[in-house]
Amino acid sequence: MASSTNIHTLPLFSFQKDQNLAPAQFIWPKEDLIQAQEELNAPVIDLAGFLSDDKAAIATAAELVRAACMDHGFFQVTNHGVDEAVIQAAEDEIDALFDLPTDEKLRLRRQRGSVWGYSGAHADRFAKNLPWKETYSFRFDHATGAEKKIVVDYFDTVLGKEFMKTALVYQIYCEQMNKLAMAIFKLLEVSLGVDAEQYYTKLFEEGTSIMRCNYYPKCDKPELVLGTGPHADPTSITLLHQDQVGGLEVFSENKWKFVRPCPNALVINIGDTFMALTNGMYKSCVHRAMVNSERTRRSMVYFVCPKEDLVLRAPEKVVEADGGRRKYADFKWADLYEFTQNHHRVDGATLDNFFRWLPSSPAN
Numbered sequence: 453m454a455s456s457t458n459i460h461t462l463p464l465f466s467f468q469k470d471q472n473l474a475p476a477q478f479i480w481p482k483e484d485l486i487q488a489q490e491e492l493n494a495p496v497i498d499l500a501g502f503l504s505d506d507k508a509a510i511a512t513a514a515e516l517v518r519a520a521c522m523d524h525g526f527f528q529v530t531n532h533g534v535d536e537a538v539i540q541a542a543e544d545e546i547d548a549l550f551d552l553p554t555d556e557k558l559r560l561r562r563q564r565g566s567v568w569g570y571s572g573a574h575a576d577r578f579a580k581n582l583p584w585k586e587t588y589s590f591r592f593d594h595a596t597g598a599e600k601k602i603v604v605d606y607f608d609t610v611l612g613k614e615f616m617k618t619a620l621v622y623q624i625y626c627e628q629m630n631k632l633a634m635a636i637f638k639l640l641e642v643s644l645g646v647d648a649e650q651y652y653t654k655l656f657e658e659g660t661s662i663m664r665c666n667y668y669p670k671c672d673k674p675e676l677v678l679g680t681g682p683h684a685d686p687t688s689i690t691l692l693h694q695d696q697v698g699g700l701e702v703f704s705e706n707k708w709k710f711v712r713p714c715p716n717a718l719v720i721n722i723g724d725t726f727m728a729l730t731n732g733m734y735k736s737c738v739h740r741a742m743v744n745s746e747r748t749r750r751s752m753v754y755f756v757c758p759k760e761d762l763v764l765r766a767p768e769k770v771v772e773a774d775g776g777r778r779k780y781a782d783f784k785w786a787d788l789y790e791f792t793q794n795h796h797r798v799d800g801a802t803l804d805n806f807f808r809w810l811p812s813s814p815a816n
């Protein structure tokens with residue numbers, strides 16, 4: 453029990469004092485704190501051949517992706533086309549956001565019902581099992597984000613001109629993430645045999661992605677807290693850059709397994725929306741982020757979302773290949789997003805709960 457632990461050694465977050473958060477709110481149940489003992493087999497796929505349209509390389513990459521997605525939904529990519537200098541510059545800019553004074557962070561905090569802006573441990577949303585992290589999220593519209601310089605415009609409007617360098621770095625980062633995301637959809641289409649009709653590309657080319665910077669301060673009692681609790685991403689695919697500290701873990705084969713940081717690799721994982729779009733063939737796996745007592749950990753997560761008002765359903769060809777029984781009702785991303793922000797704390801059972809809630813939602 454928290455009371456028996458000397459939790460007052462938990463260092464206070466910069467904002468914690470201002471929001472008089474008791475450290476006990478950060479203590480997670482024992483069953484969520486079981487340590488990982490082995491590494492996840494997340495294949496590292498070299499995309500060079502795929503991106504240069506080499507037929508043999510495309511087939512090899514598609515096979516590796518298919519096997520990983522049918523198993524635990526995680527794989528890593530190298531030679532992915534995102535400049536390493538851009539990734540490093542974006543990682544270096546994270547602290548510009550989290551070194552802001554508390555009153556400025558709270559001016560930028562997310563509003564109820566949306567992900568956009570700053571959040572400190574989600575202390576405004578949840579009463580317990582608070583994540584040991586601060587986050588900052590902003591949007592990137594796939595079709596217009598580049599020409600409209602949407603990230604530069606956002607930072608200029610919300611944070612001010614002194615953030616122009618940060619804005620330019622994340623504008624370029626999001627543009628390159630967007631390009632990679634569309635390439636990943638093509639690879640997924642090949643792996644599922646629906647590349648001719650560009651089935652998935654058409655759902656996402658006018659979508660919006662959530663760009664999120666995660667800042668995980670070090671913690672004196674890392675064995676008691678979680679940087680991000682166990683969850684499956686409700687979105688479609690996630691493109692993650694983690695720094696070299698380590699902490700990402702996936703629940704696979706009934707145990708926690710760590711994803712070793714791999715320099716020059718980005719981690720890609722399947723989310724709930726894409727799992728439903730494959731009739732459950734590709735897995736959206738529960739994962740979490742651990743913290744440590746030595747170093748702050750930083751990650752950048754690009755959550756890809758479809759055009760919010762499109763009706764989402766697995767392609768007939770995939771349902772047939774999966775035995776012919778359609779396992780998910782049709783839905784729209786707008787409704788699943790609304791569910792995660794106003795009706796359900798994202799965890800390992802979001803999608804099941806969503807389909808139980810959907811018929812009652814005013815949208816239906």
Ligand SMILES: C=C1C[C@]23C[C@H]1CC[C@H]2[C@]1(C)CCC[C@@](C)(C(=O)O)[C@H]1[C@@H]3C(=O)O
Nearest residue numbers: 567583662680683685686687755789792798
């Ligand atoms: C639609 C979303 C909800 C979350 C942000 C995006 C995609 C990932 C989700 C999240 C990060 C999963 C872990 C729990 C969560 C509450 C968080 O730690 O931020 C989730 C986000 C959210 O609900 O705001």
Ligand SMILES: O=C(O)CCC(=O)C(=O)O
Nearest residue numbers: 666680694700741751753
């Ligand atoms: O920071 C990480 O490594 C993972 C974070 C995550 O899973 C998320 O933000 O959805």
Ligand SMILES: [Fe+2]
Nearest residue numbers: 683684685739
């Ligand atoms: Fe996640």
